[in-house]
Amino acid sequence: MKIKKWAPLAALVGATLALGACSTPAPGDDNPTTEGTSASAGPTEVRVGWNQPMYSANQNTDHGNATANAVINYMTQAGFNYYDKDLKLVPDTSFGSYEKLSDDPLQVKYTLSENAKWSDGTPIDAADLVLAWAGLSSNLNDKVETDEETGEVIVGENEVFFASGSPGTALIKDVPEIGEDGKSVTVTYTKPFADWETAFGVTMPAHATAKLAGLGDDATANKAAVIKAIQDNDRATLAKIANAWRTGFDFTSTPTADQNFASGPYIITEYTENQSIILEKNAQYTGDHAGKIDKIIVRYSEDPQAQVQAFQNGELDMLAPQATADTLTQLQALGDKVEIQTGVDGTYEHVDMVQDNGGPFDPESYGGDAEKAKKVRQAFLLTIPRQAIVDQLIKPLNPNAETRDSFILLSDDPNYEKMVAENGSDFYKETDIEKAKSLLKEAGVEKVDVRFLYGKSNVRRANEFVLIQESAAKAGFNVIDGGNDDWGTMLSTAQDKYDAALFGWQSTSTAVTESDANFRTGGLNNFYGYSNKTVDGLFDQLQTETDPAKQAQIQIDVEKHLWADAFGTTIFQFPAVNAWNSKITGVSPISISPTIFSEFWNWEIAG
Amino acid sequence: MYNFIFRRALSSLGVLLVATFLIYVLVDIAIDPLQDLLQSTAPNKEALIAARVQQLQLDVPSPVRYLGWLGGVAGCFIGKCDLGVAWTTNQQVTDILVSSIGVTIKLVTLATVVAMILGITVGVVSALRQYTGFDYTMIFISFLLYSLPSFWVAVLMKQWGAIGFNDFLANPELSIGVILLIGVVAGIIWQAIFSGDLKRRLIVFGSAFAVTSGVLWYMIATDWFRKPSLGPIVILLTGVGIAFALTAIMAGLRNRKALYAAVSTAVLIAALWYPMQFAFHGANAGIVFGLLVAVVAGGVLIGWLWGGYDRAVSMRISALVALLGFGLLFADRVMQAWVPYFNSSAINGRPIATIGSETPGLKGSFWTTQLDSYTHLILPTLVLVLVSFAAYTRYSRASMLEVMNQDYVRTARAKGLSERVVVVRHAFRNSLIPLATIIPLDFAGILGGAVITEKIFGWRGMGTMFLSGLQKSEIDPVMAYVLVIGFVAIVANFLADLLYAVLDPRIRVNA
């Protein structure tokens, strides 16, 4: 009985063993294990940590204009020029060249290199530049109607809208003239424009845009169709093209072949949504910036601490986290496994004061006595412990940090030294409580209430506030905590709720016209009612000045007025921490986009 | 009953409508889509602002915009869902939702299952050993875990669980002192679980100590951490052990038929190891699942063949043994992928990951990708298990104590039933009833995503979708989250109420 019951099992076991014996011998390692194809010293790769995932290959639209897109496009799209590590604009002649034909009217000729090709093999030519003009200039857009009563903007369904454009390219009113070889165009500005060098370039491939717009499959025909539509101002076709140009190149996972075009050394081969992008060499690229690394992988993670730990754990080779003093120390503790570069970022922290809200800094409060108001402002600025803030909050992150003493120029700008020497900022070099007190006495005011606006959840700003409050109190200022997470909106809409504001402006380029809106009377970012006719006049000159030396002089003149008028004060430039695995050489981060990716073609893995 | 369900569903729908409306209005107050523009230095700022106002209809009052949103949601009923667009990236919310639900489910299911099994086991044992050292220790540990902020745990886990463990793997050696110490700790834990008189405790302690340190020493000596594998022998031994344990708990070792069935299943599993190597070769998820079903069916068949007076029990036990045994076979196969994985350039000898859900660019067989996803899952899963395990321990401990005090348990004992039968048949099963009504409610919370865990480990699930929507001032992803979570929560509530009524006849349904 017992034996009978065990029989089926014995049979089963026997059968399976027999089955095994009959088949190929030696299971285990060699036979079934064929995985790990990526093993062994194959292609070189570098893994870079970044905080925000890319979402559009077209960074020229309003919504695509983000660093997250710019850093990837920097590697996949070639351009006429780029910023080197000294923030000098360097032309990339292997892609194309440009020359200024005349100053007035400003005329520039762009010529593409013979070898410049998109990753599908289609040459990059005039059609792409003509499309770029349509996209960048906003001159083909349908007129945006504004409802008189509500101020509401009305854009119809099938209307042409590329992007809002920029004031520079908007000055190119006419369709660019195409050169005879079809590889060059000439653009003419209606007015001279200071920053013309960075204003124009290739955007998206014309043939691909046309394909996405549903105009056809053939590259050559498509290019012709785009040029024709733009030259003839064919509204119906333009609406489709504009739509494709604006939204067709948006993706958040591996792009389709119709969306994925590279003109630069790398091309996206895999994009795992929200996780990572893999860039591999673009076989069609023949320019000067061909990288030495086979694969660049960008991994996304928001948390700086998480990035640092991932770096420690070998999951990242390079990172540019929004570091704190502690994450920096943690990185430094890794010793010679890591190269760390501390430096500055394009954003600068500053304090501005409202001058038309009936508060302590408004001449109206002193019966229109502008001089008195200015003295109060100067007194307040003198109490701001700029050096202490830098020492306590910034130096732990950037040992070489100094106060930033210019409103307009980045501290690594070639003209910065000269600017600081001449602009009059040395008046505020030292925190001077005594001088502040005597200025207040001269103005005849004693207890001054200052409502102080800053971003509440930003720990560093909250700390700065604590230091400012303590220091200002010594001179008789009662600084009231107006910290608010809604500060960004309040700046421009609630001037009656604050008297001074602490925040940062970010520079995205070294363009000279960028600061215009901050200081001009009624300028978009001049929320404070600051008005100086001379400054306005200088900015008018600057707009149309194309000689760099003269531009620099005008900027210095502007700043002299700003500092003398006690417009506000600058405190420091944001510290940036870049770190990379020390076996990677040739990394040279810069302070503006693309930061750590800058000149990626020099990256190399040693040993 | 149907009437009840119908009325309940209708009112739930009403709740969802009101809730989404309120939240829509609240979120609209909380976010400011123009913020970045107001701070921008772009010279054409006004045009940009105007364009965005137009794009997002910011000039329309939020209740009116809500109607538009609701219209899109209503489209789901006719198969055309429109949950809006995440405007900063121009992504369809439905697309984001699909991917993030997937991520969240992957992340939390394993954690929940592990936490539940572990928590209930510890809770039940703790209740049976009430007011013993083990009970106090477990209460303390579970309260302690329950009192830890999860990001705290996550940061520490990364430091020691990933960076530390990977450093250990680079040179996996433990001093003899450490090995002995771990053995002592294991011994103490096991003797506390078994409890009993001093002799029994000493025996348990001794054997647990010997086995643990011995195995650990063997693992170190054979470089097991670098080249892990189980092999047919270990599978056979473990399988037989499982067979005995399961039989002891579920049927009692006196039920010989059940024991034979369980043991023969374990033997079969071990015998299958060799042919399985071929079956697993080039497998995919479908094949593996098919094999699993076949093996479990085999277990059921063995149980049936052995029969006996309680055939169903034998079948159940054998099926369970087969399931766990298959787990061993699977684990063994995954381990075989370890060495090439460990040495591949993408991993570089540091397998335990701290961010993301996969190693980008890693290509390999089904087994390699499985292994890769486990090395990424392990830390976040551990964190989630640690922080949620405590709750299950407490539910099940309280519930078990409650039941053990019931009259029917006394009656069962009075009848002279063995303690095993009393605990397993009468007490344990009944103690699960209240748990069954909690789990649906729990599930709703779980789907909500482990916001903090996701954030720290760089997983982009539901929680991240919600959070980043809030931070980037995108109302549509936030609302999609609210919609899904609200729906699940309400359904879960409903289910919990129903389960009360169905499982416990003492509750009357009234709604």
Next chain:
Amino acid sequence: MSENMSNTEETRAENELELREVAGLSQGQIVRKRFFRHKAAMISLIVLAAVILLAVTSIGWGPLPGWWKFGYKETGALTLPGGRPTLQLWGEGGFQIGDHPFGQDELGRDNFARVMRGIQTSLTVMFIVATVSTAIGILIGAIAGFFRGWLDTLLMRFTELFIVVPVLITGAVLGKLYGSPTPVILAIALGLLNWTGLARLVRAEFLSLREREFVEAARVAGASNTRIIFKHMLPNTIAVIIVNSTLMLSSAVLLETSLSYLGFGIQAPEVSLGNLISEYQSAFATRPWLFWWAGLFIVTIALCVNFIGDGLRDAFDPRQRRVPTVRALRKAELKAQLGAPEATPTGIAVDTLEADRPVVDRLESEGDSDGKDSKN
């Protein structure tokens, strides 16, 4: 499954003792007695009281002056490089506390004062949350459970409404409306969201209580609804309420911590334990004193509160006693046969009387108060 012999004896003696003790005491006295005997709860109570006392007296509270030399907002020079703590247990100079026992932050603020302030804030938040949500929970639960019918349905749907609202949204809305929420406002808001579990629980209690004889009797005697609810039924649910409110305290601390981490909680220059550890999470390896002290106090407070809750549960619930083992039962039987009258009666009588209360309630109490939302 066997028990140590002497242990069983002890158990038995204890049981008898317990029964004897209980005789002639009021419910409150029994509860107090039982609670005082719960060692872990008593220790926790003492520790918690000590922590509160330390936090309140050291840096003072409101108008009360404190004995500690630094305020939590005061900046100063760093005493030791990097702001390391001056607390020293051994080594050169032996034990010493020094000026900054918990160290200093980057602005030279005293970490001890900040942690103390953090404890004050966190405790305030925790008590307000628990008070507000308990009050609302009781009110809604009692009304729904007592009146049943359409009012019940309405209130329960209303409760579901609140289950759906994500806490984070409240944080964000508050941030918008109040700049950044003060601890009190934040706590009230959290309290307004956190009552759903308790309401469901009280409702379940009321549903079962209203069928009881004593309620019937009160009604026959002509008591008003208000009187029945507050005088007769509520005192009978007090156990569930107290236990759950206690547990709500610990989940409130963790909720505040989570919110701070996500940037929706209490913000600088206000200090809470949650924002201290979330701010210094990256400092755990480099300036551990900033991370660990605050964390230690969070864990201590949450742990104490949990144990106190556990003690209260045991004290209030007569059924949560030792589970008698087989052997203990047999012994009891034997003794009963031999004529030991104390052993049999009351204990079991209480059990059977209470047994008709639905099992679900208790469990639900656990389930809801353990509010998963705070721990993710």
